Amino acid sequence: MSVSDLLSLLPLLIISGAAVIAILLVAIRRNHRVMHAFTVFAFICALAALYFQPYAVPYVIAPLFVVDAFALFNTGLILLAGLSVLFLSYSYFEQREERKEEYYILLLLATVGGMVLVISQHFISLFLGLETMSISLYGLIAYLRARERSDEAGIKYLLLAALSSAFLLFGMALVYAESGKMDFTGIGAYLEGIHTAPVAVVAGFGLMVIGVGFKLGIVPFHMWAPDIYEGAPLPVAAYIATVSKGSMLVLLMRFYRDINGYEYTILWWVFAIIAMASMFAGNWLALMQQNVKRLLAYSSIAHMGYILIAFLAGQEAGQEAVIFYLVAYVITSIGAFGVLALMSDEKNDAENLQDFSGLFWRQPWLAAIFTGMLLSLAGIPLTAGFIGKFYVVAAGVDAELWLLLILLVINSVIGLFYYIRLVAIMFQPLPGPAVRKRMPFFGIFALSALMGLLLWLGVYPSGLIAVIRDMMLTMG
């Protein structure tokens, strides 16, 4: 590897190095505050390194990685999402009894996995990144092991993720056995060279869809999502919802484009059916949900369905829409989980609908942020979610996916019901006098920043749209 190779991987190296140093730090002396500060520092360094990357040309580190504008953008998204989760983590873990320091090591490692995923263009790096992330997530999900649902969630994720990895691995092996290639472009060239794909390759892609679908939490591979969201510590749930799903989505986009997936109608229909099923199942199951964590889990399933519509629309507009929607979704999800995290006390997470009753009169700013996030999920104007949904619908109309769009409209209305129900609960009158809980500064700061971003993207999205457009053009 040359120096320029290493330089282009600098953000990844910083985070990996930070994980090692973090382990040493724990060995020297346990201190939650120092550990938190160090991790934040590492993320900021990585972001700074990212900022100084040359932007324009795709840089290939054969055969595993490619660093292009698309990868850089998504690396930035992952780092910012991780940083926001970190800000919300400190107070959440501080008031809990377990040893807190290892959490940060695992978070750094999971981030390494995500960052590898978004730059990989090869089966090996794909699998390495995926497993690095998954294994860290097992630990993260079961981190508060004294809690009753924590073990269950951790074991469930472990078993299902291992299973899905096995599917993915087997699928990759089948594709490799027939094509002799493991890099995405090579597979694309192989597919172009043959008339009809052999059964083994078709089966291989089918198995890979299962592996990818599991990570994205789309129907019918979504069963884990509500249980894991419910059992995992709240910042971890936010992390899974955004970084884990987002990096997989980015990988899927790159893979799909490199193998010219849009030319294969069967693959298209598979994803179309998954999208429809995800929208309906997600919204339908969220409709009467009493537990806010599970509600957010189901809503995220539905949102993956919306994203898939943009994904299926293909072309430039579709891919831009996916990325824009992803950005909006990341901001919104972290914001929503962040509100839950800040509202939680030592014993219980704030997860029941009653916990939110009259929140607007107790914690106006927190409730305003949560309302903003929910309205963004519902796609109401002035929020990023509205522009995202508009982008998705525009891409869909352009590609004339009328059936999917009509279903999206129906689902938006169903979705609206449970979002505004939650809003209505927050505005219920208080039975007694309001008791204000003091909020941690960093948590409120992070949430306010997210809220600011949400509104800014909702009112003036041109800046981000221009960046995404440039990025898609250089991707070629």
Place this chain on the structure above:
Amino acid sequence: MILLAFILLPILGAFVAWLSAAVNRSLPRWVALLVMLAGLVLSAGLWWQVQDDVYFIGDHWLETYELPWMPRFGISFSLALDGLSLLMLVLTFFLGALSVMVSWNEIKERVGFFHFNLLFVLGGIAGVFLTMDLFLFYFFWEVMLIPMYFLIGIWGHGNRIYAAFKFFLFTQAGGLLMLLSILGLYFIHASATGTYTFSYFTLLNTPMAVETGRWLMLGFLVAFIVKLPAFPFHTWLPDAHTEAPTAGSVILAGLLLKTGAYGILRFVIPLFPEASQFFAPWIMLLGAIGILYGGKLAYAQTDFKRLVAYTSVSHMGFVLVGAFAFNALAYQGVVMQMITHGISTGALFMIAGSLYERLHTRELEQMGGLWPALPKMGVVTMVFVMASLGLPGLGNFIAEFLILAGSWQAAPWITIAATIGLVVATVYSLRIMQKVFFGVSQREYKLPDLSLREMLMMVPLIIAIIWLGVYPQPVINVAGRAMPSVAIHSTK
């Protein structure tokens, strides 16, 4: 620039009102009232100037304003004002100021947030009436929903959450279909001409296949007739109107319903002249059904506000009949109907609110014999009940007469059905008077008659409705200038 002021004034005022609640509990009321009065003065002043034809720009647009917003999609912050928008703006600020005054004693909780929502919804409505970019239109269309949802959901009566939900879901569903149509139009225009734009002026003459035009038109139409509301999409209206606080009912009936009518006149007919002609008989039929069915349901109600709510369904049926008759007479009638219905129904809701403050009930069965106790209120109610049934000399008569005279040329049978609606209107309107003010009272305690504040609200309304009934020419003049793009456009 003045167009931007019409939108920014209420929206900035909304934030000021919210913040000012921290200083003094009644300060938000004054802020809101001042903002609305300022808007009223500005818009009325503009109307005054227009009389001398000073502000003519281009075809019939009095004022335009444009800023690029999202060039990637061809979206611009484009505002324009013609006679129709101007009249609607005046109505918005007029009823806006009244709805602030009507809440003066009614709203005691969370005053700052209430006025924030009130001003925000008015800002959104002003935006809807002014914008000439379809994306921006959809944006404002949705923006006005959320504060209205809060107004109903927080300060409403007993069943408010259900009503707020229903209102929100119905309008949102219609709105999303409209979004699909807007985008369909956008891409069809782009593929035909190569320019991606949401500008109303550019999209006006989009060449498209007959079939496509009809589908797109239906998308728009659904959004607007849900809002209007027309049979069979009217079921959200009685709930929302009944459960909303008085100011909410006034804004709903007086302004939000008018956005639906405005959308039909501004977008559906000019953008899709062929499809409008094609569907016109069916839409007029829906209108006639709405007139009769709404009137019948109104007669059957025992709740004052619910009764008035159903009269809206009936009166809005006239708008539908008139708008799709495609002639100048009916068109002027529709514009008149939008204004006079806003005034008369707004006034009836205010009366319902005043009665509720005094009696703490809306049940007609528990009222009766109130004339001796409340003579001033009785007179005011009499005026607006007469307006509602279409008594000559009051504004509603002019409106409905023009509509019927116009639609007779287009569809005689539907006009006959609609005319029967006037008889129904007489029945349910007189029933209000009968049940509330006549008969024998069982009450033994004294009730306070209209206060000075209430008189200040009612007198301008009475003056307006009589003025519109006796001398409607200024309104017809101003609206007439907007007409070429709307009514005549489709008669060729």
